[in-house]
Amino acid sequence: MDQMKRWESFIDEQVKRVIGDGDTHHLPGAGAPLHLDDDNVNLSDELRIAYKIMKDNDVAPAWIMLGQELIADLELIDKRLRAYVKSYRGRMADAQRVASYILMREADERWETACDRIRKDVEAYNKKVLDYNISVPPQVQQRKPLDAEILIRRALA
Template sequence: MSLSVFDILAEQRIADALRRGEFDHLPGAGRPLVFDDEPLLSPEQRMANHILKNAGVTPPEIGLRREIAALRARLETLDGEARARARRELGQLVLRLAELQRR
């Protein structure tokens, strides 16, 4: 991918503004960006998620993803039979998530 003259000029101007500190006092400076929309979802699914979020309802996929992440983190601290049980539970959660995503 080659850059056009306009792309190069824009990049130079942005770099100059950064050096001068023109972006230092913007709202949210130094904090991570928060993206509410999932760019890989269809517009219909994004709208449905937005409505659910405003209603205070979490989609089942989100709850399962949180459970999976928590179990994966806990799995590192387990050994023996407890680790084997956690792996089986993790497998079941992953399968449930896959089923929800197929719908």
Template structure:
């Protein structure tokens, strides 16, 4: 903790000890977070109507779409991996291996496409804290083989 944080903590503690926070308006009541204080008042009603109807800002909807596609790509890869594992030592193993190689190529291509979408999406979000990491295709492939072994 640096000295400024210590000084601030000390001042807050002294104010609490002197009872300066005892009679604040709304003490003990839940905080009303239904209104966004940073929202343009002219848009407040429209945003409330959309939110109540289940709509979200476009960048949030797009994030859901990206996550759905990532999950679908992972699930497809896991299905093919499971088939490969089940057909090990059988006469169909070579077919399963070639299917696995095609699945790997497809997944890598999907990862490239998704990473492009993620890069574009990261430019749209209102704050860097909402940005999403890109997909590391090799790491994802390794995770599938670890989880399914």
């Protein structure tokens, strides 16, 4: 189990390193049109024809567009969570500096509200992940749903 956690942490670090600040324009092939080969042996005749029509009309399959939405949603969740943690820590530090129980309580309440927002964002993200996983072709790797509680715990660590 411990080995699995290290593996997941490694993967998370690699994904964060690749995504970085969200600017992926420097990656090879960024912005390039899709190359949906007409002679792809993994596709049925119907899919090959459909992909050719989409390619000829500069249209991407819905699952690709949904995958791009998932990337943007994940970046937004991460950005919000970092901002919430920063705000919470700042408020708690201020409350502790003046030794105010009331300010600590307010900081905790705001934090819980922020966590609820993250939970809702993750729930919406996970619904899209399910739609994505159902719609991708078999040869495309599926995405894992997020666990809001794990994200929140990691952000505070």
